[in-house]
Amino acid sequence: MDSRRVKATAEHLRRFLSNLVVANTLKREYLPPQIAVYHVTYKCNANCAWCSRKHDRQKVTPNVSWSRIEQIFRSLRQVTPALYLTGGEPLLHERIEDMLKLARLMGFHPIVVNTNATLLEERSLVPELADVTIASLHSMDPNRAAKIFGIQATLAKKALENVYHSIKVARDYGNKIMVNCVLAPDNAQDAEGVLGFCQRHEIPLAVTPAIRDHEAIIRGADGLPSSAYASFLDRVMLSKRYEPTSVESSLSFLRCIRYWELFDCRPTSILSVSPEGYVLNPCEIKYGHLPNRLAWIDGNDSLPDILTKLLDGERPFSSCSKNCLKACYVEPALALEHPLIAISERLHY
Numbered sequence: 001m002d003s004r005r006v007k008a009t010a011e012h013l014r015r016f017l018s019n020l021v022v023a024n025t026l027k028r029e030y031l032p033p034q035i036a037v038y039h040v041t042y043k044c045n046a047n048c049a050w051c052s053r054k055h056d057r058q059k060v061t062p063n064v065s066w067s068r069i070e071q072i073f074r075s076l077r078q079v080t081p082a083l084y085l086t087g088g089e090p091l092l093h094e095r096i097e098d099m100l101k102l103a104r105l106m107g108f109h110p111i112v113v114n115t116n117a118t119l120l121e122e123r124s125l126v127p128e129l130a131d132v133t134i135a136s137l138h139s140m141d142p143n144r145a146a147k148i149f150g151i152q153a154t155l156a157k158k159a160l161e162n163v164y165h166s167i168k169v170a171r172d173y174g175n176k177i178m179v180n181c182v183l184a185p186d187n188a189q190d191a192e193g194v195l196g197f198c199q200r201h202e203i204p205l206a207v208t209p210a211i212r213d214h215e216a217i218i219r220g221a222d223g224l225p226s227s228a229y230a231s232f233l234d235r236v237m238l239s240k241r242y243e244p245t246s247v248e249s250s251l252s253f254l255r256c257i258r259y260w261e262l263f264d265c266r267p268t269s270i271l272s273v274s275p276e277g278y279v280l281n282p283c284e285i286k287y288g289h290l291p292n293r294l295a296w297i298d299g300n301d302s303l304p305d306i307l308t309k310l311l312d313g314e315r316p317f318s319s320c321s322k323n324c325l326k327a328c329y330v331e332p333a334l335a336l337e338h339p340l341i342a343i344s345e346r347l348h349y
Helices: 003-024 066-079 096-105 142-149 153-172 191-200 224-242 251-259 303-310 327-337 339-348
Strands: 035-039 083-086 111-115 132-136 176-183 205-209 270-273 278-280 293-296
Touching (some): 035 066, 066 096, 066 303, 083 096, 096 111, 132 153, 153 176, 191 205, 205 224, 205 251, 251 339, 270 327, 278 303
Parallel strands (some): 035 083, 083 111, 111 132
């Protein structure tokens, strides 16, 4: 285990234990972030059917200087060692590989890149430099995948091939490729093929329901999509039990999205930042009284102090009327609600 990972792991453990006290003993709403999400660009070369960032794609991505990116990364490192690079499509940024090198030098771990995989062949250093490369795959049929992604079938086929060819590259550098399958009425029956692909190539699979207007789209579906969704998640939970490395999602999360269970959402555990360096509102429901762009990262003031002040570190916890089953919110929330189960599962699996 390299020093970057050792140091980051210790930081993650301290943050988890601290947040455990804040959430369960002090009963406060605000939790210091466990992961920083940097939106590398608003641009995207796809038009996914259930994209959660459609409003961002309508914005013009500003020309952000390299010195500005360095400044943003330094501030994010004050908050957490976990860095998640997303978009838009982050591989469209011409300096994505330089960002990964910078993140490694700054001691981030894990460094995660989320991509539709269409450009992995051109950005060949990404699986070498990212601790985890998450590829979005929602169907193994290129024509079906193309329809979901809103791209040509040839490009969808290329994405599948890029995932396959990146597996060995990532493993050679001690990293991993992971597949994320978003579940909706359009692809509930295709998900079995994605699971089979992951099992054949020993790639961890993460699943999550597509969310629109804070609700899982498939929850209101009738007939075959709904039954296919339930049947697939039953299969995934079995795989998690008997082939644990084949599934990244926790059993607690899988049960939550299978049976539509409620959870105590604390969205501040995720820090989202725009390409130009604005701290974004963690939740328009819980923090509806605040603007979408909370603060400008200037590199001078302490970002942890800014977040605590803006989001009211003393505010008591309140339950939410919605149940946005996004993995980035549900997984850390369930770990805090049931820490012994989370620790046991982590050790077991």
